[in-house]
Amino acid sequence: MNITTRIIARLHALSEAAMVLNSTLDLTQILNKNLSYILDILEVDRGTLYLLDPDRQEIWSRIITGDGMEEIRLPYGSGLAGAVAVSGEAIILDDVYQDPRFNPANDQKTGYVTRSMLVLPIMNQQQDQIGVLQLINKRNGVFTDSDQEFAASLAGISAVAIENARLYEESLRSASIKKELSIAREIQSKLIPTTLPDIPGFELAFRYEACSEVGGDYLQLMPLPDGSQLVIIADVSGHGIPAALLVSTLHATVESHLESVSSLEKLAAMLNNLIYRNSTSSTYITFFALILHPDGTFRWLNAGHPSPVLVSGSAATLPFEASGPPLGMLRDMKYEEQTSRLMSGDCLALFTDGITENFNSSEDMFGEEGLGATMIRCQKVPGSDLIESVFQDLNAFTNHAPPDDDRAILVLRKA
Incomplete structure (x- = not known):
């Protein structure tokens, strides 16, 4: 794919994502759809989109598995994703095993080999960090500054949808229509x-x-x-x-x-x-x-x-x-x-x-x-x-x- 074609494809993906991600209030769908867009466009093998839980000092995500939905949680500071949750600074690595913050336990358990990684914070419109995006193994080459810029743009778009979905999930805890309208007003x-x-x-x-x-x-x-x-x-x-x-x-x-x-x-x-x-x-x-x-x-x-x-x-x-x-x-x-x-x-x-x-x-x-x-x-x-x-x-x-x-x-x- 030449540079012009790649740029057009990425702009199209941003447009589609802005519409699709904001068309649902299902947080699990938003997390998985957003990740799917990024993996496809950047040609990445695996990835996870974590959200911050400041009260519990953890990052967490919902992933769709063959048996349904699974929630995973990691403490702040654990691994590269946990490090970005604490620092708010992006990390690009061509060889993760050269970074002492990388936790190889999953590789050792599954036999999967992690080579390169891009990890970046997800910021909302107020520039407060609400999550962490972790991408593993770019299929062709290594992660670039351009990849980081695109992933950050799409993550920024998804931040609006994520916050809307979180507000809506809170409203579902109450059957009151007044509460639902209050969330919509917000x-x-x-x-x-x-x-x-x-x-x-x-x-x-x-x-x-x-x-x-x-x-x-x-x-x-x-x-x-x-x-x-x-x-x-x-x-x-x-x-x-x-x-x-x-x-x-x-x-x-x-x-x-x-x-x-x-x-x-x-x-x-x-x-x-x-x-x-x-x-x-x-x-x-x-x-x-x-x-x-x-x-x-x-x-x-x-x-x-x-x-x-x-x-x-x-x-x-x-x-x-x-x-x-x-x-x-x-x-x-x-x-x-x-x-x-x-x-x-x-x-x-x-x-x-x-x-x-x-x-x-x-x-x-x-x-x-x-x-x-x-x-x-x-x-x-x-x-x-x-x-x-x-x-x-x-x-x-x-x-x-x-x-x-x-x-x-x-x-x-x-x-």
């Missing part, structure tokens, strides 16, 4: 920003309010290598844990491709086919993304999402129409990327339909017209005050009726 809340980045020349403000039933709203701002900013707002169909899981999948997939996001069209097409292949026919994601440059120009793409409201001067417009259906509805969809520009004083509001699809006692809808009217009235006030006015107007319009959907809005204003 999964989703990790994917809504608590603070916004400081982007010179722009004012940003946002607000997210959850309804009593967990929805699938998603909002993220991510810096790109060229200094631009990727902004995504999305809304997953349905509620509860399935919606929260799909939001988690979306986030993990996008994050795994940040270094190569050059085309929103390619990103949307890839996300669409992944969701189509791995979700039910009733599952989809409305999706709006833009890449913002310092001069105010931005490339944008809309897949079935409500058009953001643009206020320029005294006019509120909806110029960002969808070029295709929501992600996951149809296979092999092609979406159109377009370019626009924010001028000084222009204000752009990205939102989910929990903001606009609210009705009063006369069955009139607040809609984009209501949102645009509030934005025009509040052009001169800070973004946070503008959003506060939106929620005040919305609550007055509905007579403070409790919402039946999450509400998310991001305001972006060019200085």
